[in-house]
Amino acid sequence: MATSVQPQTGTKPAASLSNEEILRYSRHLIMPEVGMEGQLKLKNAKVLLIGTGGLGAPLGLYLAAAGVGKLGLVDFDVVDFTNLQRQVTFGTSDVGKPKSEAARARLANLNPDIQIQSFETQLTSANALELFKDFDVIVDGTDNFPTRYLVNDACIMLKKPNVYGSIFRFEGQATVFGMPDGPCYRCLYPEPPPPGLVPSCAEGGVLGVLPGIVGSIQAMETIKLILGRGDNLIGRLLLFDALGMKFRELKLRKNPNCPVCGTHPTITKLIDYYEFCGVRGEEAPGPTVQVPEITPRELKVRLDRGDDLFILDVREPHEYQICNLKGHLLPLGELTRRVHELDSSREIVAHCRSGKRSAEAVDFLRKAGFRKILNLKGGILAWSDEVDPSVPKY
Amino acid sequence: MPVKVMIPSPLRPYAGKRDSAEFSARTVGEALGHLTTEFADLRKHLFTDEGKLRSFVNVYVNDEDIRYLAKENTPTKDGDTISIIPSIAGGVRA
Numbered sequence: 001m002a003t004s005v006q007p008q009t010g011t012k013p014a015a016s017l018s019n020e021e022i023l024r025y026s027r028h029l030i031m032p033e034v035g036m037e038g039q040l041k042l043k044n045a046k047v048l049l050i051g052t053g054g055l056g057a058p059l060g061l062y063l064a065a066a067g068v069g070k071l072g073l074v075d076f077d078v079v080d081f082t083n084l085q086r087q088v089t090f091g092t093s094d095v096g097k098p099k100s101e102a103a104r105a106r107l108a109n110l111n112p113d114i115q116i117q118s119f120e121t122q123l124t125s126a127n128a129l130e131l132f133k134d135f136d137v138i139v140d141g142t143d144n145f146p147t148r149y150l151v152n153d154a155c156i157m158l159k160k161p162n163v164y165g166s167i168f169r170f171e172g173q174a175t176v177f178g179m180p181d182g183p184c185y186r187c188l189y190p191e192p193p194p195p196g197l198v199p200s201c202a203e204g205g206v207l208g209v210l211p212g213i214v215g216s217i218q219a220m221e222t223i224k225l226i227l228g229r230g231d232n233l234i235g236r237l238l239l240f241d242a243l244g245m246k247f248r249e250l251k252l253r254k255n256p257n258c259p260v261c262g263t264h265p266t267i268t269k270l271i272d273y274y275e276f277c278g279v280r281g282e283e284a285p286g287p288t289v290q291v292p293e294i295t296p297r298e299l300k301v302r303l304d305r306g307d308d309l310f311i312l313d314v315r316e317p318h319e320y321q322i323c324n325l326k327g328h329l330l331p332l333g334e335l336t337r338r339v340h341e342l343d344s345s346r347e348i349v350a351h352c353r354s355g356k357r358s359a360e361a362v363d364f365l366r367k368a369g370f371r372k373i374l375n376l377k378g379g380i381l382a383w384s385d386e387v388d389p390s391v392p393k394y
Numbered sequence: 395m396p397v398k399v400m401i402p403s404p405l406r407p408y409a410g411k412r413d414s415a416e417f418s419a420r421t422v423g424e425a426l427g428h429l430t431t432e433f434a435d436l437r438k439h440l441f442t443d444e445g446k447l448r449s450f451v452n453v454y455v456n457d458e459d460i461r462y463l464a465k466e467n468t469p470t471k472d473g474d475t476i477s478i479i480p481s482i483a484g485g486v487r488a
Contacts, residue, residue: 166482
């Protein structure tokens with residue numbers, strides 16, 4: 001059954017389209033499923049996008065093009081060169097600009113008839129309810145667990161639909177949370193994974209088209225919610241495997257004991273989501289474990305004077321191909337199985353890209369009895385910055 | 395025809411890069427037991443030290459969440475697909 005969202009009251013809803021709008025939206029207007037009535041619903045709808053990155057790119061572009069009357073864009077980040085591989089709202093000349101503002105400019109150019117508001121701020125427990133209250137639909141296009149739980153809880157408290165999408169390498173998930181009889185994110189995942197057990201950065205990365213597909217699915221669900229047409233992904237988790245090019249779906253149930261949306265909720269106001277997720281921001285720099293370190297400059301000095309050092313590279317083979325310090329390649333994930341390849345009597349310097357995985361490796365090896373082992377502080381990135389700029393950063 | 399266990403990409407590094415594995419098993423718990431015996435590195439990602447399935451790992455038999463069936467005692471029959479669905483936050487974290 002189709003589910004429709006009620007537009008926020010306050011401003012007087014638009015009752016007609018200009019001739020220019022009629023021309024712009026003519027391919028919608030000639031569809032009976034949209035028509036003038038649907039197009040006016042879109043024009044009167046207010047959608048808030050949390051994140052203007054990979055998922056936010058197709059979301060912003062399609063929702064603006066479709067004529068959603070008011071779009072809010074929340075992002076505190078700035079456009080980075082590595083974003084351009086998938087965040088198709090941005091151009092090369094946007095690098096260094098705030099994402100929310102760069103996206104606003106791009107969408108305003110795409111559709112000058114809609115209202116676009118950019119919020120260059122981090123979504124927090126202090127501002128979420130205030131930000132959300134003026135919008136009909138919230139779309140979650142973030143990249144971290146604390147914000148996902150925050151978006152979910154705020155949507156439940158304000159009774160707003162939460163159009164969810166997430167991606168990992170070749171796989172995506174999408175669903176609609178926060179509908180009256182539907183489940184919420186906490187019904188699906190009551191707790192986040194502890195930081196140590198989330199997939200390591202070695203396994204990160206994403207194929208650029210994937211957020212395009214998943215974000216487009218979110219855009220479609222958002223438009224259907226506004227139109228009140230079709231079957232939404234309420235109570236269904238859509239799984240997309242881009243490598244196998246397969247869609248599957250799983251049943252999601254509303255958990256009556258859910259701490260947020262259950263019959264007796266125990267969480268009735270927003271909490272500290274970083275504490276809840278056990279992280280001070282997922283991008284918290286530096287190693288998670290404290291281990292003995294060596295700086296890139298110290299390592300350079302010692303190598304130049306001919307010290308016998310065994311360089312252990314715990315990254316993945318495909319990363320070794322990008323750049324390397326001619327170390328012995330032994331990926332972190334294989335360390336337990338291949339630890340016998342290492343000679344504990346030699347002095348070992350372990351490194352990865354940023355120093356995080358190698359810190360785990362050093363920690364593990366120290367526990368396994370290795371005494372002469374150091375972590376290269378800041379990894380190959382710091383080596384490139386401080387010793388050899390010809391080594392590319394990735 | 396045995397039970398097929400689908401391994402999601404975040405966990406494939408701990409499962410010899412495999413995307414699925416097949417086992418003869420009468421219950422979900424048995425299938426996951428076989429899986430973590432074959433791929434020992436997977437164990438800590440799926441189970442707590444006390445041997446309980448971790449709360450952020452969802453397991454489905456076909457399209458049903460085992461939390462709403464008989465949890466790890468949920469019976470399986472030949473041809474069933476067990477899916478492990480870990481939470482993914484999205485985006486790229488470098």
